[in-house]
Amino acid sequence: MGDLLLVRHGETEWSLSGQHTGSTDIPLTENGREQAKRLAPLVASHHLAAAFVSPMQRARETARLAGVEGARVDADLCEWDYGGYEGVTTVEIHRTRPDWFLFDDGVVPGPPEHPGESPEQVGARAERMLAKVDAALAEAEGSVVLFSHGHFLRVLAARRLGLRASDGALFQLATGTVSRLSTEHRRHVVAGWNVRPPS
DSSP: OOOEEEEEOOOBHHHHHTBOOSSOOOOBOHHHHHHHHHTHHHHHTSOEEEEEEOSSHHHHHHHHHTTOOSOEEOGGGSOOOOGGGTTOBHHHHHHHOTTOOHHHHOOOOOOTTOOOOOHHHHHHHHHHHHHHHHHHHHHSSSEEEEEEOHHHHHHHHHHHTTOOGGGGGGOOOOTTEEEEEEEETTEEEEEEEEEOOOO
16 A cells, blocks of 8 residues: 655745644745745655645645646634634633643534534544545555645544544644655555654
């Protein structure tokens, strides 16, 4: 079975400021575009059976600049729906909820079009995405790459490894990085995490 590559999009203004960026469709910064370009050799070192990308422009632009054309757009790769915490920083949330932790507590409701997701709901979405990954791996030789977002990919990695969605908290993930999940003795394992190419 091929590997599963997880690519977090490049830097944005909100990733710099620490604002929760779910449904807000903001572009990469210039540095974020450079991060994405530097990913190309890492991604190209794998023979790809399939590529999937979040519909958000920051993920699509990362895929394009990393040299991956024709990735399948899939809404299941969207970032956590932060509901009422969209655009809000953790520091701001802690002013009223000092013990709040996203992976345990989820978010407060937002507008009807973005009501927010619990950790379990994000985990269920990750499971759907992993089923598509496994189908692609079964259909063709090679690896699968996902271009997506930090919190969602952390949950997806946890579920791939048989952990709870909330255990995604254990996997720090920086912008403009590639992580690799593989198999060893028929078990899913972390083969590389948070890998950033040389500047």
